Amino acid sequence: MYDQYLARRYRTTVRPRVEDYKIKDNVAIVGIGQTEFSKNSGRSECQMACEAIKAAVEDAGLNIEDIDGLVKYAMDYTDEMHIVSALGIPDLNYFGECGWGGGASCATILHAATAIASGAANYVVCYRAMNERSGARYGRAPGVEQIMIAPNDHYGYLMPFGLATPPSWVAMFATRYMYEFGATVEQLGWVSVVCREYACMNPKAMFYGRPITLQDYMESRMIVEPLRLYDCCLDTDGAVAVILTSAERAKALKQRPAYILGATQGIATQGEMMTSYYRPMISILPESWYAGQELWRVTGLSPKDVDVAQLYDAFTPLIPMQLEEYGFCGVGEGVAFCEGGDRIRLGGEIPCNTSGGHLSEAYIHGMNLIAEAVRQIRGTSTAQVEDAEISLVTGGLGVPTSAVLLRR
């Protein structure tokens, strides 16, 4: 295994047979709901979770009483017992949580879909609720108004040296990436500019009505060199929920179903939480590569079949790095791919993060990206890709990650 990892080979021989993959075409996302996205919600995370779930249930044309399953993020501060009690859900027969911060986003879909495809549940809700702007901000160092991260032994190799916040952890990858592949910050800036363009088409985005130019990006203040303010995602208060059910039951519901072609997770060896600096290369993201390889394997599709992508964008370098790992371009070509922005804009090879993404719509830990991937299938995005049939969304990365491929 260790040597195989070094050779970057996907071990399809240890995977189940593709014909045994029961999720494909048998499960659909049938409801989406969300709160407003703000800097200060003025209410509890539990209330926002309930608002988003209620909106998703109504969107689907279901009743709260129909819900019999729930999958949450391990990092979410709400819990299933209080959600069930608050909303008056009579009972749940399937519930659980997925780990690794935003890496849980598409993983919740995989776990919900597994329950539905196996007959363990009928209607499963997945949600994320966070007062991440007015409450504990993830960009702060532990011990400084930040309670996200419990101390663990690995942080002992980072924190005393001042490598204390997520932008610095990603910046360490970015410096090496730019060195190895000759990428520049000007090229990277286009990722930020294009996401802002999409946000300016989306009235619900936090940065709606606030376009930026590449010059604005270059003049934004340095946070952790080489990353600037506009390389970093928003801090947001808000909640998003989605409802899944079987393809058969989906036909009777209100919305055009977003059928699940594949949902996958990926862990790669020798990883650490956002700081996997100990691998042969750090200019690549093996978790994303594994989740992608499995996604293409179980769906039988390839990147060229994808019409639109929502790539987890906590920081700008992660979009080009995922374009590489999911196979939209070659290793080391991602930043150049984004230069000028046309290839990730509407009409380009792969429109990316069409709601504005985490960089410019809101940071709901990947759940808002899933909602946008569904809107693209329904034809209701504010930056709609014409006749979009295949929609990709990815989970938080640099940690154990996840991905979902939807179809019309």
Next chain:
Amino acid sequence: MSMVYDTEHPVPIPPIIWDNMGYWEGINRHELVFQRCKECGTWRHPPRPVCPKCRSFEKEWTPSTGKGAVYSWVTYQESPHPGFKAPYSVVLLEMEEGVRLVSNMVDIKPEEISIGMPVEVVFEDIAEGLTLPKFRKVG
């Protein structure tokens, strides 16, 4: 110029667990040691209970040459913590043994740090009970 700590504020202390005890004991006596598999000789860092290559649990804390090179770097322009005075740089180093670790450079300005720069270890006693391995440019 080195990383400056304001020890009025508590600097994060490395958690000591069974698996990394030997590493931090080495640092405290001003010796840089890494885990090495007794079966296959593979060096590893961060410390783990078992060799990921041959799966042997037999390992020993083996002295490093203390020499390596800068593999990547970042520079904080704003301090994220009252215990650290900005600007300061953090470096990722690749040691001669092939392992990597995160640290800071001493006696150098952030803009002088570059990938490939050869370094050697020095030890800084930061506070009571906190000694850290730091690195200085050589050659």
